[in-house]
Amino acid sequence: MLEMKVFRESPEKIFEDLKKRNLPKDIALSVIDLDNKWRKLIEEGNRLRAKRNTISKTIGELKKKGTDFSEVLKKMTNLKNDLVQNEKDTEEALNIRDSKRMLVPNLLESEVPIGKDENGNVELSKKGIINDNKKWLSHQDILEGINGADLKRASKITGRRFYFLTGDLARLELALINFAVEMLCEKGYSLTTPPFLMNREAYEGVVDLSDFEDVMYKIDEHDLYLIATSEHPITARFKNEIIELKEGPLKFAGISTNFRREVGAHGISDRGIWRVHQFSKVEQVILCKPEDSKKMHKEILDNATNIFEKLEIPYRVIDICTGDIGTVAARKFDIEAWMPSTNKWKEVVSASNCKSYQSVRLNMRYRTSEGTDFPHTLNSTAVATTRALAAILENNQTDNGDVIIPKVLRKWMGNQEIIKAK
RNA sequence: GCCGAGGUCGCUUAGCCCGGUAUAGCGCCGGCCUUGAAAGCCGGUGGGAAAUUUCCCUCGGGGGUUCAAAUCCCUCCCUCGGCGCCA
Numbered sequence: 001m002l003e004m005k006v007f008r009e010s011p012e013k014i015f016e017d018l019k020k021r022n023l024p025k026d027i028a029l030s031v032i033d034l035d036n037k038w039r040k041l042i043e044e045g046n047r048l049r050a051k052r053n054t055i056s057k058t059i060g061e062l063k064k065k066g067t068d069f070s071e072v073l074k075k076m077t078n079l080k081n082d083l084v085q086n087e088k089d090t091e092e093a094l095n096i097r098d099s100k101r102m103l104v105p106n107l108l109e110s111e112v113p114i115g116k117d118e119n120g121n122v123e124l125s126k127k128g129i130i131n132d133n134k135k136w137l138s139h140q141d142i143l144e145g146i147n148g149a150d151l152k153r154a155s156k157i158t159g160r161r162f163y164f165l166t167g168d169l170a171r172l173e174l175a176l177i178n179f180a181v182e183m184l185c186e187k188g189y190s191l192t193t194p195p196f197l198m199n200r201e202a203y204e205g206v207v208d209l210s211d212f213e214d215v216m217y218k219i220d221e222h223d224l225y226l227i228a229t230s231e232h233p234i235t236a237r238f239k240n241e242i243i244e245l246k247e248g249p250l251k252f253a254g255i256s257t258n259f260r261r262e263v264g265a266h267g268i269s270d271r272g273i274w275r276v277h278q279f280s281k282v283e284q285v286i287l288c289k290p291e292d293s294k295k296m297h298k299e300i301l302d303n304a305t306n307i308f309e310k311l312e313i314p315y316r317v318i319d320i321c322t323g324d325i326g327t328v329a330a331r332k333f334d335i336e337a338w339m340p341s342t343n344k345w346k347e348v349v350s351a352s353n354c355k356s357y358q359s360v361r362l363n364m365r366y367r368t369s370e371g372t373d374f375p376h377t378l379n380s381t382a383v384a385t386t387r388a389l390a391a392i393l394e395n396n397q398t399d400n401g402d403v404i405i406p407k408v409l410r411k412w413m414g415n416q417e418i419i420k421a422k
Numbered sequence: 423g424c425c426g427a428g429g430u431c432g433c434u435u436a437g438c439c440c441g442g443u444a445u446a447g448c449g450c451c452g453g454c455c456u457u458g459a460a461a462g463c464c465g466g467u468g469g470g471a472a473a474u475u476u477c478c479c480u481c482g483g484g485g486g487u488u489c490a491a492a493u494c495c496c497u498c499c500c501u502c503g504g505c506g507c508c509a
Binding site: 039042043045046047049050052053055056057058059060061063064069072073075076080241242244367369370371372 | 432443450452467468470471472476477479489490
């Protein structure tokens, strides 16, 4: 959510942005309107409380002297009724203001390409050799061939879009995690295993409200949600705190299993393990001063591209446009891996700079020489295992359906070089 | 899960029994002093609204009693110790 400062001091910035996103400016206008209403009520309430406090003090003094104070006490009755009403109105006004405020999306970086939908996204770079003169098997066919996953029985005991990873492929998943973790730890990221469940209040600080309907699984009797990414608990970790950034940005490598409902997601290319309800992921999370966030955004994107380069998977970097970027990010880059069976680039990484949008909602600040300010939060996939595995299976397949293990992963596979088809 | 002790400003802490402006130290910021620094001394160090000086809120969260609640009562959350259960 945006700071009230922006609504009060430079609302034109918000209007311009909403225009870029093709959204009406009514929501922002209603926030400004409700804010004025709230401020009037606060002022009124303060006046009433000031009066109450003086009367109360007088009573204390009269009582001490032993003088009768029943006259003064009478004044209090009406005052208290007014105050109760005022407090109710004030709370309601603030709630409505902030529920509207949460609907106003983040301010975009000026470089974000203008576009209606994902067709407006811009390719920034491309790496790797693409060979389309051979017959490529799909990752789901290879999975079957190498006995890498058991989707059928997973659906029997849990449901659609769940899986058992088995044998060498399960081991390859751990290798991917180890590879990404080692790389990030060497760069000073602090490895963090978060809770996999979060309560509603904390969760509201880090996601778009519609995610509660479409993305998160809820544990009903406990006010808990299964996390959709370790970014959520790691960012929310410092809710209502003043963090110390004097020694530079806080860098975390989060590792977790992630749970997603994927409501409304369909498509033939989503078969296999591409789009699933549960997957492991190593995530990068940064908390930094505003002046550092652009540099850090580049760093986490570079880390992610570095991983795919070392895995020798062809990829390209996409600059997400205004129509596709969503509510929270101010700038977002995706990395798409080449999937030869379908001749398509498909998303494997998303790297976002959320600026202060999350920290405002979380009431997380850092100390400056003048006081406190809201830090910027950034997040990026390092490696989401199921998608990276699918990309490896397709790109590293041999003519008879074996899979060559990427060189950088072999040390975690007992130096095994290949996964043989059965 | 049960019993006991706790939760006070960035950190530590007094105040709670017995209701009436939240105490002190550390840290941090600024100033004096200094060639520079440390020490020392002085001032400032939670949030909001209004504008130069004031008002309001803030003692884990919520509710109640009261003219008045950090303080009394209820309730929930969390931490520590003990017991129980347990990978």
